[in-house]
Amino acid sequence: MKIVILRTWLTNIGNGFIDKGAKAIVRQSFPEADIFEVSGFPNKTEEKVALGPLAGGTWRKLGDTGQKFRDHRFRTHPVRQNMVNLSEFVDADLAILPGCVLYDVGLEPYFQTLLELQARDIPIVILGAGGGDYHRETRQYVTEKLQQLDVCGLIARDTPTYEHYGDVVDVAHNGIDCAFFINEWHTPPESNQQFTVAAFDKVEEPPLQTDNRTIRPDHNPFGRSKPYQGLPRNVRDRLKNRNNFKRGNVFVSDLVTDYLFLYANTETTHSDRIHACVPTLAYGNQAKFHFDTPRGALFDNVGLSDITDRTVSLDEGIEEKKEQQVQQLRDTVDVLQNMA
Known part of the structure; x- marks a missing residue:
């Protein structure tokens, strides 16, 4: 099995703990798998929007807090459309997106990549998933995005995430944060x-x-x-x-x-x-x-x-919770692969 992990950029060091913890979970779940870590940096890079600083505009980043990526101009901006993620070049059996990505700033930069993976019939698991907030607008946005993913599993890191989105995806479990595996x-x-x-x-x-x-x-x-x-x-x-x-x-x-x-x-x-x-x-x-x-x-x-x-x-109960999460990932992938 070949598994792609879509890393959530490393300059926030805490995200590195999530990414590497996710890799530990995947390795324990599938010891023989070929794991390919792909940087999320291309998905979070900067672009110049509006008219630019010299014309009174501002430099904004894809991922800046407060940017509403559901806005058409951000989804269709040429810089975003021209970005390449290396996951496009790998024929994988599974894609993992770890961490706190279930809100607009977290999910939107990766969404075109997820759609590209889906178009190639690659199941997707959001592992140790959480949200930046659980406001009504955020829940509506995340629900709409998850509904667009045909074969998708979710292992939540907190109960609110599981309760809000567990019924939206094909298979869901209530688990723990990936960084507990660091x-x-x-x-x-x-x-x-x-x-x-x-x-x-x-x-x-x-x-x-x-x-x-x-x-x-x-x-x-x-x-x-x-x-x-x-x-x-x-x-x-x-x-x-x-x-x-x-x-x-x-x-x-x-x-x-x-x-x-x-x-x-x-x-x-x-x-x-x-x-x-x-x-x-x-x-x-x-x-x-x-x-x-x-x-x-x-x-x-x-x-x-x-x-x-x-x-x-x-x-010592943490060890049982970690074992459960490893098994949850195995079970989730079994279901998704049977659907694909």
């Missing part, structure tokens, strides 16, 4: 010193009760990635504009494994980022989530509804 993908070395992680870029970092050194990783090391501006300009802009860089012990890297070293070795992670907490928990450490978002519902599915109230850790 420890199956990579085992970092042990640290020679103790530290605490504080990863904040939405709210102010609260006072932390710790005697350890506090490391502050930045999950968007290149900002909103601009493929035509280059690394030096992006790093310069981050250093110039982000208050986080003015604090001590800031960490920035282009390697997913570097961040995983921190989360595998931290005593505790405090963060307003879900995917600072999830890998920390996956490696058996404690975390507290300091933000209110519908996306946080994924913690309910692993029994950590109180993660915003106190530091928590996973219990």
Whole structure:
């Protein structure tokens, strides 16, 4: 079996944990499969819309928060129409789209790719699926998109996703976030010193009760990635504009494994980022989530509804949930292949 994983671009380091966790799930589900990871970067690249900066317009990115991709001009813009995704060049038996993609900003950039896969009779599974929100307009948009996919399965990472969209696709399961499998993908070395992680870029970092050194990783090391501006300009802009860089012990890297070293070795992670907490928990450490978002519902599915109230850790029941997810993927693919 040949399986294509449509990665959800890596410049947001947390998405890297999702992608690699998804790969671990796929590998456990289908040990003999040939897995081909395809970058989602072409689907999320920038374009110039309106009249451009010199004529009073603005540079906008395919994927900018607030852009309504259901708007005709974004669906038909020549730059988008001219983009190529390498999944088009592979004859696969299955396509996997992982992560929090069930809202306009997450789903629309990949939708033409999904339609192209469908046209070649390749079943699609949205794995560890979640949504940015569950407002009526969002639910209507996602439902319409999923109804256009003839052979599609969904394994949700939270109960609201399963309840809203489980009946829309051909087969659905209520599961967990892909990043809970990240420890199956990579085992970092042990640290020679103790530290605490504080990863904040939405709210102010609260006072932390710790005697350890506090490391502050930045999950968007290149900002909103601009493929035509280059690394030096992006790093310069981050250093110039982000208050986080003015604090001590800031960490920035282009390697997913570097961040995983921190989360595998931290005593505790405090963060307003879900995917600072999830890998920390996956490696058996404690975390507290300091933000209110519908996306946080994924913690309910692993029994950590109180993660915003106190530091928590996973219990041994996580292994059973992971085994269930591996079997769910096998079962989903069996059904979809019989339909294709």
